[in-house]
Amino acid sequence: MDANVHLAQDPEADALLGRSPLAALTGMLLDQQVPMEWAFKGPATIAGRMGARDLDAHEIAAMDPEAFAALLSEKPAVHRYPGSMAKRIQQLCQYLVEHHGGDAEAVWREAGDGAALLKRLQDLPGFGRQKAQIFLALLGKQLGVRPTGWREAAGAYGEEGSFRSVADITGPESLAKVRAHKQEAKAAARAAAAAKGAGKQSSK
Structure with a gap:
């Protein structure tokens, strides 16, 4: 895999x-x-703190959980919840070692079509349907992985010209558009929840 992406907005990352x-x-x-x-x-x-150029599923899977959690917790922390995310990353790597020999790319290299790839992604620890669809869209739109039916399997996230998710981020401008879409979606969800609550109150 060799793709030019701008997801982290940081050249090295x-x-x-x-x-x-x-x-x-x-x-x-x-x-x-x-x-x-x-x-x-x-x-x-994570790779930098492990003194490595790349991540290795075998190495991460075998690390002492407390040591790995401490590595993610160093300031600046890798995530808002470094302990729980450390556990999830190790579970992901352990799954990849057990089912794919530690080869993450095998998840999509060996998938026959979009529907099969979506299922393989959903089988990964920490990947629900929405996260799997977003990653499938990212694979197709930016990483050159386009099995038959990938757009359909990715749902709305696979739509061409959309700005729904990280799959659509190619620079600062598109990042702003995706962020705006997410804020609009959250506002709509809050409004719907408020309307539903008001409806329950009026029916009493």
Whole structure:
């Protein structure tokens, strides 16, 4: 894998994401409850603290959990919840070692079509349907992985010209558009919840 991405908005971190399938998966795993660019800078921070150029699933899976959690907790912390995310990253790496020989790229290299790839992504620890669809869209839009039916399997995240997720970030301008979309979606969800609550009150 050799792709030019701008997810972390940091040259060194983005270079790692573009060449390392495990780094890309780890960044996607970290992408919750923190800014997107913070999440995707995480893999490079982890690699640097481990004294390595790339991430290695075998090495991370075998690390002492407390030591790995401490590594993520060093300031600046890799995530808002470094302890819980350290556990999830190790679970992901252990799964990759057990099911794919530690080769993260095998998750999509050996998938027959988009639907099969979506299922393989959903099987990964920490990847629900939405996260799996977003990563599938990222694979297709930016990482050159386009099995038959990938856009359909990715759902709305696979739509061409959309600005829904990290899959659509190619620079600062698109990052701002994706962030605006997320804020609009959150506002709409809050409004819907408020309307639903008001409806319950009026029916009493």
